[in-house]
Amino acid sequence: MIITRNWLQEYVDISKISTDDICKTLNSIGLEVDSLELQRVPSKVVVGKVLEKEKHPDADKLNICQVDIGGETVQIVCGAKNVDAGQFVPVAVVGCKLGDDFKIKKAKLRGVESNGMICSSTEIGLAKLNDGILELDSSVGELVIGRELKDYPLFNDDVIEIELTANRGDCLSIHGVARELSAYYNIPLTEQEYSLELNNLGIGQTLEVESTNEIDSKYIYKVAALEDFKLPLVYKLRVGIIDKFEECDLRDTVNYVTHATGVILNAYAKSDLKAKDDNISVLSIKKDSQGFDIVEGEKQLSTISINQEKTSDDKNSEYIIEATYIDPEFLSKKVFETKKKTGDIYYRSSRGSEPCLEFGIDIFCSLISKAGGKLYNGTEAYNDYNEKHTLDVNVNKINSIIGQDIEKATIEKILSSLGFIVKDVANGVLSLQIPAFRHDIKNIADVTEEIVRIIGIDNIKAKPLAIDEASRTNATSVNLIKRNKLRFKAIENGFYETVTYVFADKEKLQKYSIDTVKESLDILNPIVKELDTFRTTISLNLIEACSNNMKLGFKSAAFFEIGKVFDINRVEKSVISFVFSGQKELESFFNAGKPQNIEFFEFAKKVLNTVGKFDLEPMKKLPNDLVHPYQNGSIIIDGQEVGFISKLHPSVADDYDLSDTFIAEIEFDKICNDLTKVETYSKFQASKKDLSIIVPKTMEYSEIKKTINSIGDKNIKQFNLIDIYSDEKLEDKESLTIRFVLQNDDKTLEEEDITSSMNNILEALNEKLGIGLRD
Numbered sequence: 001m002i003i004t005r006n007w008l009q010e011y012v013d014i015s016k017i018s019t020d021d022i023c024k025t026l027n028s029i030g031l032e033v034d035s036l037e038l039q040r041v042p043s044k045v046v047v048g049k050v051l052e053k054e055k056h057p058d059a060d061k062l063n064i065c066q067v068d069i070g071g072e073t074v075q076i077v078c079g080a081k082n083v084d085a086g087q088f089v090p091v092a093v094v095g096c097k098l099g100d101d102f103k104i105k106k107a108k109l110r111g112v113e114s115n116g117m118i119c120s121s122t123e124i125g126l127a128k129l130n131d132g133i134l135e136l137d138s139s140v141g142e143l144v145i146g147r148e149l150k151d152y153p154l155f156n157d158d159v160i161e162i163e164l165t166a167n168r169g170d171c172l173s174i175h176g177v178a179r180e181l182s183a184y185y186n187i188p189l190t191e192q193e194y195s196l197e198l199n200n201l202g203i204g205q206t207l208e209v210e211s212t213n214e215i216d217s218k219y220i221y222k223v224a225a226l227e228d229f230k231l232p233l234v235y236k237l238r239v240g241i242i243d244k245f246e247e248c249d250l251r252d253t254v255n256y257v258t259h260a261t262g263v264i265l266n267a268y269a270k271s272d273l274k275a276k277d278d279n280i281s282v283l284s285i286k287k288d289s290q291g292f293d294i295v296e297g298e299k300q301l302s303t304i305s306i307n308q309e310k311t312s313d314d315k316n317s318e319y320i321i322e323a324t325y326i327d328p329e330f331l332s333k334k335v336f337e338t339k340k341k342t343g344d345i346y347y348r349s350s351r352g353s354e355p356c357l358e359f360g361i362d363i364f365c366s367l368i369s370k371a372g373g374k375l376y377n378g379t380e381a382y383n384d385y386n387e388k389h390t391l392d393v394n395v396n397k398i399n400s401i402i403g404q405d406i407e408k409a410t411i412e413k414i415l416s417s418l419g420f421i422v423k424d425v426a427n428g429v430l431s432l433q434i435p436a437f438r439h440d441i442k443n444i445a446d447v448t449e450e451i452v453r454i455i456g457i458d459n460i461k462a463k464p465l466a467i468d469e470a471s472r473t474n475a476t477s478v479n480l481i482k483r484n485k486l487r488f489k490a491i492e493n494g495f496y497e498t499v500t501y502v503f504a505d506k507e508k509l510q511k512y513s514i515d516t517v518k519e520s521l522d523i524l525n526p527i528v529k530e531l532d533t534f535r536t537t538i539s540l541n542l543i544e545a546c547s548n549n550m551k552l553g554f555k556s557a558a559f560f561e562i563g564k565v566f567d568i569n570r571v572e573k574s575v576i577s578f579v580f581s582g583q584k585e586l587e588s589f590f591n592a593g594k595p596q597n598i599e600f601f602e603f604a605k606k607v608l609n610t611v612g613k614f615d616l617e618p619m620k621k622l623p624n625d626l627v628h629p630y631q632n633g634s635i636i637i638d639g640q641e642v643g644f645i646s647k648l649h650p651s652v653a654d655d656y657d658l659s660d661t662f663i664a665e666i667e668f669d670k671i672c673n674d675l676t677k678v679e680t681y682s683k684f685q686a687s688k689k690d691l692s693i694i695v696p697k698t699m700e701y702s703e704i705k706k707t708i709n710s711i712g713d714k715n716i717k718q719f720n721l722i723d724i725y726s727d728e729k730l731e732d733k734e735s736l737t738i739r740f741v742l743q744n745d746d747k748t749l750e751e752e753d754i755t756s757s758m759n760n761i762l763e764a765l766n767e768k769l770g771i772g773l774r775d
Helices: 005-009 019-028 174-185 233-241 249-261 328-338 345-351 357-370 395-402 408-417 444-455 475-492 506-511 539-551 600-611 650-655 701-711 751-769
Strands: 002-004 032-039 045-056 059-068 073-078 088-092 097-099 106-109 112-115 157-163 198-202 207-210 218-225 264-269 274-276 280-287 293-296 300-303 318-325 374-377 380-382 390-394 421-426 429-433 556-566 572-582 615-617 627-637 640-648 661-667 687-696 716-725 733-742
Touching (some): 005 157, 005 174, 019 032, 019 157, 019 174, 174 249, 207 218, 207 380, 218 357, 233 249, 249 264, 264 357, 318 357, 328 345, 390 395, 390 444, 395 444, 408 421, 408 429, 475 556, 475 572, 600 661, 687 751, 701 751, 733 751
Parallel strands (some): 198 374, 207 280
Antiparallel strands (some): 032 157, 045 059, 045 088, 059 073, 106 112, 218 318, 218 380, 280 293, 572 661, 627 640, 640 661, 716 733
């Protein structure tokens, strides 16, 4: 964004503030100054008037001019095509230094004496306006022949380029930056004066605008007759500074006012519109195929706030002047979704142009009126602004964010100067009506930033950082800790973590009778055919991982994964799944180089060491064809079935070229995550006692275990099944040997104590289960 000191002066009085101070201020309020250029006309460049012009006798492209430079008339040979008698021009007199190696001297050009040089704009340090000499007019001040141009303030300017962030579209104009300086320096904005030249005809006599309520844009249209309009030099120079000069007075005026006010302007020649009876032209605003607002005449003239076609340069035509606005968030989102090709104007509109269209159109009409243009009475407009956004903010909250107490009156004053409408509600709460041009203000943090900008970050006292950390323990954090604990335990027990897709091959799931998600809830557009449904188990993924490793020559593979699985209704849950295939250890001296394959209880121990204590019960029903019919068990935690453990079915192992393989899958949420409680241990000797009992073969060990636990004997610290024996004499019964570890916390157990505990066990078994000692 380019601004100049003289241009700013038209909107806010900065005459008593230095340019350096303005640059420092802009930096402090978040408008970073990228560069500063001092534009100065060299000394001995004066106002001259071309009195006569005649062709050079020996050069077709040269003219011999008699130029009045005040006090004398000098002869100057000039090669510019546009030089002519009667013009006021800048003249570098003899002795003027236009550059380090460019000093004006008396000379002869093709034999004709020349005393000075009629200059172009670039030769005296101004923006380029054409390929010829610069023609002066009174817009820069009263033209006094012989007066040096450096004495004209409007020729000597300070050009500042600002680097704006994307959210500060409100500062993409001279008026917007002036508004910021007005707030900082507490200087009121200069009220603009408007002067209109009307032609006594109404706009309805020449223009009809057709539009519907479906359009998203706001607009105002005026009609101007520009036969006698000529843009004054001072405005051309400013358009040249911002690199928008097009050598067309109308388009240059559009560029000038758009940059000055922030309002997006455009112009259409009446000859480009559709003709109607009674010399009325029709302009249509409608939606295109992608849903963008477009302007149509005989052809599509523009896409509002996206692209602007070049205005027809028809001096004999009336022109329709357009001011438009569209919500920048809506526009940016739509362009992103449709990948619409955009033009230069989109940069301004997508960041937020000035929504007060009347301001821009009035400045434009006043400018052309002063320069020979005439306007039709009235306007065609659709300018129904949306309801302004309001926000309630607490002064104490603002001060807590800043870290410093700012008086409420100061806060109100700052926000009011920035265009907010502030109402003091009560109890330190301010109700703010956010100005329409501040699209970036969404919450109290944004409001606080505005206050800090104007106060100045350097004026906020530094304080030590104090952090009051609230307890952030929740279900997510607890599960994360639990997950990491399980991961570390699994790795300690020889498993490697893997991550697989949550998608699976439906055909493979069905092959092994594994439940699949309902077809109506399945994936509509799978990435590949092999990943066409949601997985209902992780076990199959881990089995495939083992198979891939075995094909690479590994003799053993052990993996685990914590992840999501889905039921037939696509309800997800987290599980931890294990697989172990092949040799239980590496070849070593201790196994004579011939390690054995892993067995069921060895695998179960690894799983137990990972997830904690659980019980095993025979499966009542096999869930799928992965499970071995004889080596399997349901995993029980706190009396609830939470998963399974099994040897892989031999036929499945053959499908994947695997040897002995074991799998397990447990619901993650059902795994205990209790804190380990430290208890004192007994200092007295423990005693071991074996008990052999005769039980029916149909009786499950879990019933015996449950009965023993129900006794509640504190002397029984542990008991395990260590032997099962059966023969023909026992018929349909078998002998179970259970080893008990007995210990007391307060004394050494005597024989009577041990006998009493064992009798209690036998009485309970006999009474509840009808079983007793083996003969």
